[in-house]
Structures are given as C-alpha cells and as structure tokens.
Amino acid sequence: MFDEDSENEVSGAATDAGRRALMLGAVGASAVLTVRPALAQSAVSVLNCQIPVPDPARAGQYIAADGTVVAPGTVGAFVPAPRPFTGQEVKQALSGLNLPGTSYTQNQAYLNYIRRLQYGQSGFTCFASLQMPGR
Amino acid sequence: MRHSTTVTIGPRTFRIGSDWRAPVDAVDALYRDYPAPASLIPDYTVRLEAAKFARRLIRPSVAICGDYTLPEAVPQSLAHGLISAEMAMNLQMALGERRFLLLHASSVEKGGKVLIMTGESGSGKSTLSALLASRGWRFMGDEFALIDPLTGDVCPFPRPISLKNEAIGVMRGMLPATRFGPLQADTAKGDICHLIPDDAAIAAMHNPAPPALILFPAYGLPCDIRPVGKSEAFVRLTQASTNYTALGEAGFDALARLVKNVPIGAIDYPDTDTALALVDELWAALP
Amino acid sequence: MGASTYAASLPFKSVALDGLSAIYHGASGATHVVAEPVPQILEALGGDTLTLAELLARLGADYDLDDDAEAGLSARLDELVALGLVIAR
C-alpha cells in the first residue's frame, strides 16, 4: 500500500540518552493553520501549487518582518518575492531550509506572511494542503 | 403548496413542494424504484416556488427554497425543474446536516468495506463511482459521503448520479435505458442526465459499512499513485466538508478517527480504464 | 508581556498526524493544526499553572532544548495565548 511510516516519525531523532531535541525557537509558526468553515473544498497537490508573496492583489508591496504587507519602500521590510514559491519549497522552508534566494530574516518575513494567509487569498489552499515532513 | 411528494434516500427524508406539477412528476419518476418513506416526518422541506409573479406569467422560473436557502441562488428555468429539485435537496444537506459528518465525496462498497473518493468537480469521483457500481461494487453515493460520528461508518446516501456531458454517452453505452432519467440539455453545467442506482444499491440504502480506503482522484494527468500525509488529508477533508465546523467536537472526533484509521492516497489518471485499474490494484493491496 | 504564569485552556483534544497535530479547542470550538513544539508545550503544562521558568524546567527534563530556549518558549507562548490555547495571567 502507501508508505505508512508516518506515525513513528512523530518523535523524531532520539539522542544517546533516549531523549530527543525540542526546537522551541525553530520556526515562527505555532499554528500551521486554523480550520475555517468551508462550502468549497480545496484539493491542491503540494507538488503543483504555488504561493505568491504577496498575493497578486497586493503585488509590488513589501513584506514586514512579522509578515504583514506594507507600503513599498518601508524601512526594515522586504521586497516582494520575484516569483511565487512552490509548495515544495515552502514545505522545506518550514522544516528549516531557507526559501530560495532569501536571507535569513527575509525568509522569516516571507514565512510569517505565508502563515498569515487566509481563505480566499492566493496561495492559501496550497499552504493549507502542505504537510510537515517527519523530522 | 399545490403539488408535493416525499422521497427517502438513506437516512434522510425530503418533502418537496412545488408551485407546478411538472417538477414533482419528474421527481416521482426518477425515484420510482425507491421504497416508500420510512418516516412520515421529513428531515428537510424543499420548496420550488415561482420566482416572481410577473415572471411566472412571462417565463416561468423556479426559486430554490426550503428550510435552508441561499439568498444569492439564481432562479432556474422551469424546464430544468428536476435539477432544481435535486439542487435544493443538496442544499438542505450541505447547509443543514448535523448528525453525520458530510464529505463532498463519492463512495462504493465491496466485501463490507467502503472506498471513499473525494475531489473537486472534474476529478471524476462521480463517474468513477458509477463505473465501479457497474463492475460489482455497491453504489453508496456520488455527491455526499455521510460519516457517522458514533460508529465511524459510512452511511449510504444513494441519490441518482448526476452525469454530465460526455459521461452520459459513456454510461448509456453500458447500461439499459430504463436506468436513466430524462436528458436535460443546456443547463448551467451543460447537459445533465441522471443515472438511477441499481436495485441492490437501493435495497441496501440503510446498511452502513466501515471505510477502508480514501482516494483523491485527479483526471487528466499521467498515471500516478501517491500517499497523502495524514495531516494534509485532515486539512483537505475539512475543506471537503460543508458541516465540519458546525459539528464541533463530534466533527473533529469523526474526522480524526477516519484519517488515522484509513489509508489515504492520491491517484492521477489519464483515462477511466487506468483509474479503474489503479483502484483494483490499491484495493487488492489493502490489509 | 506582563504575564507571569501560563495555563493550558482546557479542555482540548490533540491527535498526532504524521509531523503535525490536530487540536480541537473546547473553549473556541476551533480546530488548529499545529507543529512541534506546540503539543509538547501543552502536554508539559497539563492542568497546571506555571511560570515561564517552571515550564522551561519541565520541558528540559524531557527534552534537549535548543540555545536560547527561554526566548523561543516565550515567543511560542505568546502565539498560543493569541490563539487562545494558553491562558496568561
């Protein structure tokens, strides 16, 4: 059948003492998402979906460190991503890699933007369908 | 109302009232093989009302009303009265159902175990359920899969299958003409023709069965099988459900149990023969 | 923040699904899908009201923590308070 080894990946890599590491400061994302009422359904594959940063309705605007969308040129904020990220790239970024072509702080800002995505915004269904890889 | 009828499908009974005779006659014809309502009290009331007095005289159009109504629903042509009735029944389920967790999915059963197929319109879940039903599976529903939070079982809701466009010709070539409702051309979704479930499916419409496999089919892609992670499946199924949030904790329990206990995968297929082969392969590999 | 103690907002249910957990939160009726370390923090809180230091000590007893765990935990707790899963006093 399918590879059903996901269950035992939950506890991650054990250290020598049988204890395992817990990254309290790893990714700024406690809630990956909160389920919202749906009349429609999203069925988007991780492999072929995209997340623009920001969404086309706010193209050209900057992304602040906390993920909010701010006016172009705002001090401390980051330029829009030149191309949409794929679901796969975001998935990897959530597990620790930087999004392609981003600095550490820029990566954090973009991830904060992505986790603020809401139903109806471009990229939300893609993000919603992401799953964390077992660590 | 001037004309009315009552229809029972699985656990749900609908009372349908209409300002015109034709839609009620069409419903009675389509559901002629279904047993008489088990309960004299319906779960839902559906009303097909004349949209506006002036319009009723000039060009009759049907407003879809009932216990649950969408304010922005567009009135339908009276010529498509049967579809209006079906849409209205779907609407009551989608907005009103509070006993079962309702998934926008088709379901078929074999050997006492259920295959659930969920996906957007165009994924082929409806056509695949019709094809599987013609190959020895029991048809349980092509629109809504009802998950019973008390048992975890899938409860049948075997409505007539709403075939669209090319699928009509495909199925007509395989099954006797008596199994089909009238062709309704030029609806908002193209041509629609209803396929009446076979006698066995209707006779077993009160018999639930446990789920054994969930598939997310996608039509028009090269053949592929992928596992779908439990958390991804959980989120996607909340979005495939119209009443997950309204059910509160019962919905959470039902969905968590379903996702944890049942293998879940995605299949991409270029044609229906491939899809059927993939389903057979995955079904045979079940523990 | 001025908060000195933290407690989990009870009741909630947590179900582990591959790398993530689905949490049903009784007070809000909301379902959250969360990543590590959230389930571990909620489990460590249990039914108790703890200071940041006490909570950190409990987590440290079960896990190897990263550098600057206190700042990380404080940030996670702020997020959980915003979601409603944790009550700060």
Added chain:
Amino acid sequence: MGGTAMIDARLLTKTLSQPSYATRLDARGWTSLLTIAHAERLTASLAWRLEGLKVPPKAAAILAEAKASAEVGRTHALWEAEMARRALGPLGLPLILLKGTAFAAAGLDAARGRLIGDLDILVPRDWLNEVEAALLGAGWEWVKPDPYDDAYYRTHMHELPPLIHAARDRMIDVHHTILPLTARVKPDAAALIAGAVPLGDGLFTLSPPDMMIHAVAHLFADGDLNGGLRNLWDIDRLIREHGAVPNYWPQLIERARLHGLVPHVSRALRLSQHLFETPVDAFLAYEARKGDIFYMGRLLARNGWGQETRKIVRLAFYIRSHWLRMPPLMLAQHLWVKWRRG
C-alpha cells in the same frame, strides 16, 4: 396540500408555551411544527421546551440535532465575545454584550437553544473611532465596501457598518445606541451604558430592565417584524426569569419612561401574554389595543411549509418599519437610491 392553508405559526407558539400540546400532534402536525420552528429559528428553543416529553423518533432526532448545533453555536459566540474583549481591552471600556451573546454569557434561560448570529456590542458614541481602529487592528474588516451604504450607516444608523473577522468569518455589530439615530424615539444610550452589569470576566450585559427595553426596541423598531416570534420568545423568557425579582416591574416602568418606550413595552407585554401566556404586570401591559390583532397577524404569518403568508400585512409592516426609522423626505431619498441601484 389542502388543509395546510389553515395552519399558521400559532402551532409553534402554542407548543412553546404548552409543550404537552405536542403529544397530540400527528405526523402532519409535527411536520408543520418543525418546519415553522425552523423558519422562525426556534427549533432548538422548542427542543429544550419539549425535553422529557415522548415525541416520535424522527422528531426526537431532529430536535436533538438542533440542540447540539445550537450548543456549538453558543461556544463560537462566546469565543467571539472573548476575542472582542481582548481586542478592546486596552481601551479600558466595559465590553457590553447585547442580545443572544449577552443571554449566553449571563447564563439566562433565554439563551437555551437560542441561535446567535452576529456579535452585538454597545459602546459610547464618543469612542466609536477608537473601537473601530482597535477592531481593524485585531483582524476585523469591513463587509460592505459600498460608499453609499457606509455613509448611510455612519450618518443615520445606531451602529457602525458591520465588520467581519478575516480569520474567523464572524460578524460584529458595534452599536452606540439601540435605535437608529433617525427614529422618532431616542433611548438614553448613556443610561444604558451607566446601568450595565458586570459578569465578572471583563464582560458586561445591560441591566435586566434595560435588557427588556432593548428586546422590545429590537422587536418593533429594528425591522419589519421579520423573525419577530424569536424576538418575542426572548421577551417571554426574560420576563419569566426576571419578573419575579423584587422591584423588577417598577424599574422596568421607570426605564421605559426614561427611554420613551412605554407604549412599545406595553404592546410587547400584551403580545407575549397572548402568544406565550407570559405572566406580565397588568399596570404596564395596560389593556388590549386595536392594533394588537394586526401585530399578531404579522407575527403568525407562516404556513406549514415554512412560507411567509399574508403578503399585504407584511408589506404594510415593511413600509411602516422604514417610516418609523426615517423622516419622510429621507425615506424617499433612501428608497430612491436603493431603487436606482436595483
């Protein structure tokens, strides 16, 4: 078909006030009762009233589901109040809840099975800008981007244009008084706020007499009596819970005078007494007026299919509701703008 024309919503009001009446219903009667209750948004309230009675299995299932669903709705509504409390907390204002959320937060009988839609809160008019800014900052957004509607609300209404929370999809109505500014009667909003009662967790409700005053204002003046039975049921429940408290009736009379709503309170009491056998104060209820029968006809205009009946009566109430809210010239302007926009 034939026969249902005789049925109106009295079937529901009778069963709500005398639950044992339901035991005499046949399947057809149950069908009409449940359909009317649904249309009036009272199914779960009915379910609570019928608890413990022997009812047909299908009806029992429908009632149980309605009850469970209302319970989920109550959880969501109270959480929304908590979210608003957090958003507005820094302003240092008491968060005064209105209508269904207030009943639920205070644990009143009126909350049993009551469906709660939007979150309604009351704030001082001088604080509207700060409240608006705080809500926008905490994730609420405007529902209507239409400038005419927006200007209309701000100039003439008793509340901000509705806001919806972007993540939770829940609406909030921020009131600064309980009737539109254009209405002929002007309740004393400052007195409502000054008399608010703390619930102990940063949330407030109106005082029991003011709560009744608001329920009455909501019943008569805030629409064309659409959904009126549910609002009247609120009134019955509030009176049955508060009416026996010492001094309730003298206070209610005093507050009705203060807010200029004595005739309205009077009529509401009479209607509630007629339809729900509510024990009311004879002095305040006064004696039946000619118009009462007209109101009853409007409130009961619902057939066994859940359809609204008595079109002429309804139309009269629709026009009347706008007449009450607006001076004639403004009404003409309003209808003109609405009409041109189709």
